[in-house]
Amino acid sequence: MEKQEIQSKSHVLAIPVPAQGHINPMMQFSKRLASKGLRVTIVIFSSKVLKHTRRLGSVEVVTVDFVSYEGKLSSDDYSKQFRAAVTRKLPELVAELNNSSGHPINCLLYDSHLPWLLDTARQLGLTGASLFTQSCAVDNVYYNVHEMQLKIPPEKLLVTLSRLPALSPLEITDLPSFVQGMDSESESESEYSLLLNHVVGQFLNFREADWIFINTFNTLEEKAVNWLDSQRSVKPIGPMIPSFYLDRQLEDDKEYGPSLFKPNLDGCMEWLDSKETGSVVYVSFGSMAALGEEQMAEIAWGLRRSDCNFLWVVRVSEKKKLPSNFVEESSEKGLMVTWSPQLEVLAHKSVGCFMTHCGWNSTLEALSLGVPMVAMPQWTDQPTNAKCIADVWRVGVRVKANEKGIVTKEEVEGCIREVMEGERGNKIRRNSEKWMQLAKTAVDEGGSSDKNITEFAAELARKFHET
Numbered sequence: 001m002e003k004q005e006i007q008s009k010s011h012v013l014a015i016p017v018p019a020q021g022h023i024n025p026m027m028q029f030s031k032r033l034a035s036k037g038l039r040v041t042i043v044i045f046s047s048k049v050l051k052h053t054r055r056l057g058s059v060e061v062v063t064v065d066f067v068s069y070e071g072k073l074s075s076d077d078y079s080k081q082f083r084a085a086v087t088r089k090l091p092e093l094v095a096e097l098n099n100s101s102g103h104p105i106n107c108l109l110y111d112s113h114l115p116w117l118l119d120t121a122r123q124l125g126l127t128g129a130s131l132f133t134q135s136c137a138v139d140n141v142y143y144n145v146h147e148m149q150l151k152i153p154p155e156k157l158l159v160t161l162s163r164l165p166a167l168s169p170l171e172i173t174d175l176p177s178f179v180q181g182m183d184s185e186s187e188s189e190s191e192y193s194l195l196l197n198h199v200v201g202q203f204l205n206f207r208e209a210d211w212i213f214i215n216t217f218n219t220l221e222e223k224a225v226n227w228l229d230s231q232r233s234v235k236p237i238g239p240m241i242p243s244f245y246l247d248r249q250l251e252d253d254k255e256y257g258p259s260l261f262k263p264n265l266d267g268c269m270e271w272l273d274s275k276e277t278g279s280v281v282y283v284s285f286g287s288m289a290a291l292g293e294e295q296m297a298e299i300a301w302g303l304r305r306s307d308c309n310f311l312w313v314v315r316v317s318e319k320k321k322l323p324s325n326f327v328e329e330s331s332e333k334g335l336m337v338t339w340s341p342q343l344e345v346l347a348h349k350s351v352g353c354f355m356t357h358c359g360w361n362s363t364l365e366a367l368s369l370g371v372p373m374v375a376m377p378q379w380t381d382q383p384t385n386a387k388c389i390a391d392v393w394r395v396g397v398r399v400k401a402n403e404k405g406i407v408t409k410e411e412v413e414g415c416i417r418e419v420m421e422g423e424r425g426n427k428i429r430r431n432s433e434k435w436m437q438l439a440k441t442a443v444d445e446g447g448s449s450d451k452n453i454t455e456f457a458a459e460l461a462r463k464f465h466e467t
């Protein structure tokens with residue numbers, strides 16, 4: 001049998017966490033696997049997925065109705081109900097897909113936040129592969145928490161974590177937010193400690209999974225990757241962004257695919273077209289972060305003070321927090337949309353910098369497109385990403401909050417000016433271009449990430465051939 005034919009008979013079932021920052025890299029990885037000749041079906045458990053997507057390129061998209069997380073349940077209750085629903089539904093779904101496609105599923109590719117899916121893979125006799133959607137630096141931190149939590153008291157552990165051998169020295173405030181508070185016993189932190197258990201739980205069966213993939217690339221996080229790889233084999237496959245934005249070749253690989261948000265673009269691309277090269281600050285805090293009203297106002301006035309053009313994504317749920325009349329009074333310089341085509345925006349020549357919450361996808365997207373950043377981390381892995389943006393890769397500056405935890409309008413203005421103007425801005429732009437090239441090299445044919453994807457596809461095909 002021809003190699004391509006064998007590979008197309010291998011069938012991967014991919015299960016992301018049903019949040020935009022997790023669906024996007026899983027979808028892109030699925031597309032890359034399909035481009036290597038594998039058959040891939042992605043299943044999204046969410047009632048919020050915009051229903052028009054059934055197939056993207058050669059990836060089949062299946063949606064299963066499941067209540068969305070927002071506000072309805074505590075995260076712990078949500079996790080339990082989600083796990084129960086997925087483990088109940090999956091065997092049924094695998095049987096259905098085996099029948100309907102004529103290509104039995106032989107691999108379960110799951111988000112590392114759902115480690116219990118390895119048990120399901122085993123029960124169904126499938127290869128189990130886990131995709132880590134955050135940086136390898138953050139994975140290093142959580143892995144070490146997992147290994148040391150029971151052996152070292154929390155305050156000592158925090159110091160150890162800030163001096164991990166594979167990472168640059170960190171302040172406590174550079175650690176992921178769920179880790180920063182681990183020495184506190186206060187009642188109000190209890191949701192955070194549940195979330196800490198959840199993220200550290202990614203490593204519960206780290207050694208048992210057949211494959212571990214990370215959405216990063218070797219040159220970006222070389223020491224962190226090598227160190228984690230010394231604990232067990234891990235494969236960087238990133239940056240997982242649609243290939244068009246890296247090599248400008250495939251017009252039909254421009255979109256991630258399934259979205260939980262309705263785009264409300266308000267002429268956003270035309271608006272960008274009308275602005276001068278490098279003159280626009282793009283502002284977005286991803287799909288989850290919710291800022292306080294006071295903070296929203298400081299950003300608003302800071303943008304206004306910077307005197308730059310700005311395109312600001314304010315999700316529908318956040319809109320009411322904007323200062324009154326801000327939208328109307330800013331119409332000359334600013335445009336607000338409830339959701340943007342972020343990659344298209346970042347690739348637009350008029351965008352000069354990205355004020356970001358430093359979600360890992362946004363960080364990789366800006367790096368891959370060479371867009372300098374103003375890093376304004378909110379929670380979870382974002383502080384560690386912000387540290388790398390400002391001090392390791394030197395592709396942006398990081399805002400400082402005041403004693404009340406607020407980033408003032410003066411600070412917002414100052415950081416934007418630092419990136420958009422002057423000598424530091426020039427250096428940041430030069431570094432950004434360097435990382436953009438390295439990102440492209442990693443996923444180009446024969447690059448380090450591409451090789452790892454090819455190896456996986458070939459190994460699945462080999463196993464299929466043996467059975």
Ligand SMILES: O=c1ccn([C@@H]2O[C@H](COP(=O)(O)OP(=O)(O)O[C@H]3O[C@H](CO)[C@@H](O)[C@H](O)[C@H]3O)[C@@H](O)[C@H]2O)c(=O)[nH]1
Nearest residue numbers: 020021024133286287288313339340342359360361362380
């Ligand atoms: O208007 C918008 C805003 C965002 N996006 C896309 O949505 C994704 C957002 O992902 P990310 O930047 O990672 O942010 P979150 O949605 O906040 O992602 C969650 O998941 C990530 C991966 O685990 C973590 O790194 C983040 O901290 C966590 O908040 C990106 O691909 C963006 O391109 C759009 O397309 N349009």
